[in-house]
Structures are given as structure tokens and as C-alpha cells.
Amino acid sequence: MKIAVAGKGGVGKTTIAGTLARTLARRGNEVLAFDADVNPMLGVSLGVGSERTEQLVAVRQALDEGEAEHQPTVEGMEQAFGAAGPDGVWLLVCSRIDRADPG
Amino acid sequence: MLGELESNGRIVVCDLEAGLGTLLRVQAGQLDVALVVAQPTAKSIEVARRAVRIASTTSRVMLIANRVRSNADVELIREGVAWEGGDIVIVPDDPEVARADEEGLAPIDAAPNGPGVRAVEALAALLEPA
Numbered sequence: 001m002k003i004a005v006a007g008k009g010g011v012g013k014t015t016i017a018g019t020l021a022r023t024l025a026r027r028g029n030e031v032l033a034f035d036a037d038v039n040p041m042l043g044v045s046l047g048v049g050s051e052r053t054e055q056l057v058a059v060r061q062a063l064d065e066g067e068a069e070h071q072p073t074v075e076g077m078e079q080a081f082g083a084a085g086p087d088g089v090w091l092l093v094c095s096r097i098d099r100a101d102p103g
Numbered sequence: 104m105l106g107e108l109e110s111n112g113r114i115v116v117c118d119l120e121a122g123l124g125t126l127l128r129v130q131a132g133q134l135d136v137a138l139v140v141a142q143p144t145a146k147s148i149e150v151a152r153r154a155v156r157i158a159s160t161t162s163r164v165m166l167i168a169n170r171v172r173s174n175a176d177v178e179l180i181r182e183g184v185a186w187e188g189g190d191i192v193i194v195p196d197d198p199e200v201a202r203a204d205e206e207g208l209a210p211i212d213a214a215p216n217g218p219g220v221r222a223v224e225a226l227a228a229l230l231e232p233a
Contacts, residue, residue: 003115003230012140016194024114024230031115032115036104
């Protein structure tokens with residue numbers, strides 16, 4: 001099942017996504033939390049912490065800059081750009097900050 | 104990328120980029136549920152109105168009224184979005200959630216018993232596959 005959270009910036013989207021992911025995991029589901037926002041803060045709302053979230057974003061950035069190896073499969077990407085978070089949620093950061101639209 | 108991720112019995116929760124960009128690119132079958140979040144402000148309601156219209160073409164849509172302080176807030180959002188999809192998921196304004204955000208903490212850790220987190224827990228129960 002795939003759920004996406006949408007809305008204007010600053011509306012509480014990320015906070016809801018993070019809390020929802022943790023809750024679904026606590027209820028016994030295997031959960032992948034997928035950060036596609038250009039301001040990737042889902043890790044913070046998940047409870048991964050600001051530092052770890054920034055590390056994951058940096059890994060993603062390195063790929064865009066050609067410093068990290070491209071992963072041939074989606075599964076490879078999940079491992080390379082992901083990290084385990086609280087309650088067993090797997091966090092995956094896939095934002096492309098360098099291509100962020102202003103505003 | 105969203106389309107390529109396999110569900111395989113798990114639940115994928117995707118935090119989309121702000122605005123409408125990603126929703127416009129979602130194709131049928133790539134997404135089961137779109138949670139469209141609005142708060143009682145004119146701009147967020149306008150974005151939500153468009154998001155609901157776009158997402159309805161490819162997936163089930165639920166409207167979430169966030170940071171709600173009163174019934175009037177809910178009605179403002181319902182009317183502004185021109186929502187005809189039944190119940191709106193109401194997430195009450197919760198100062199402890201706001202504080203957790205400011206401090207870089209997960210609301211579910213910092214304010215687990217507050218009305219904000221409780222409302223999202225209720226939402227999770229609605230979404231869970233049977």
C-alpha cells in the first residue's frame with residue numbers, strides 16, 4: 001500500500017507523515033518512510049534526529065554530484081540512501097535539493 | 104521513483120514535495136491514497152483544493168484539516184477546498200507538536216498523549232489494510 005502526503009509547504013505535512021509512519025509501524029506493519037520533499041526533514045519528524053537526517057541527505061547529494069555510485073536497482077537505492085529509524089521504520093531520502101525550485 | 108517502489112505487503116508513507124509538482128506526475132496505479140493536508144489559511148486551502156482535484160484522478164483522497172482550533176476552522180477548509188468526499192480527518196492544533204517541531208524531535212516521542220498525535224493514530228487505523 002502506498003500513501004502520499006501532499007499540501008502547501010509549512011502545513012504540517014512532514015509532521016503528519018512521520019507520526020503516521022511510526023504509528024503504522026507500532027501497529028505491526030512493515031513501513032518505508034519515503035522523503036521526496038526538496039526540504040527533506042522527514043527524518044526529524046520520525047525521530048531519527050537532525051544530525052542523522054542531514055547525513056542521509058548528504059549521501060543523496062553525493063550521488064547527484066557524481067561522487068557516489070549509482071545503484072542499479074530500487075532495492076539497492078533503498079539500502080544506500082536509507083537508514084533504520086525508531087519502531088523499525090525504514091527511512092529513505094530521495095529529494096534532489098540541487099534541483100529545488102525556489103519558493 | 105514512487106511508481107518503482109514495491110509495496111510487497113509493506114506500507115510506503117511518502118512525504119511529497121510541497122505544492123503540486125509531484126502529484127501532477129503521479130500516474131494511475133502508483134499511489135493508493137493521497138492525504139491532502141490543509142490548515143485554516145487561505146493559501147494552504149487553495150493548494151489543497153487543487154491537490155484534491157489532481158489526486159482524485161489517480162487515487163483515493165482523504166482531506167486532513169490540520170492545526171484546527173474550532174468547528175469554524177473545519178468548515179472554512181471544507182468550503183474552501185469544495186470538499187465532497189465525506190468525513191474530514193481533523194488534527195487539532197497542539198502546541199506540544201509545534202514545540203517538538205521546533206526542537207527537532209518526533210511528536211510521537213515528545214508529545215505522545217497530545218491531541219495532535221492521537222488524531223494521527225486514529226488516521227493510521229483508518230488507513231491500515233484489512
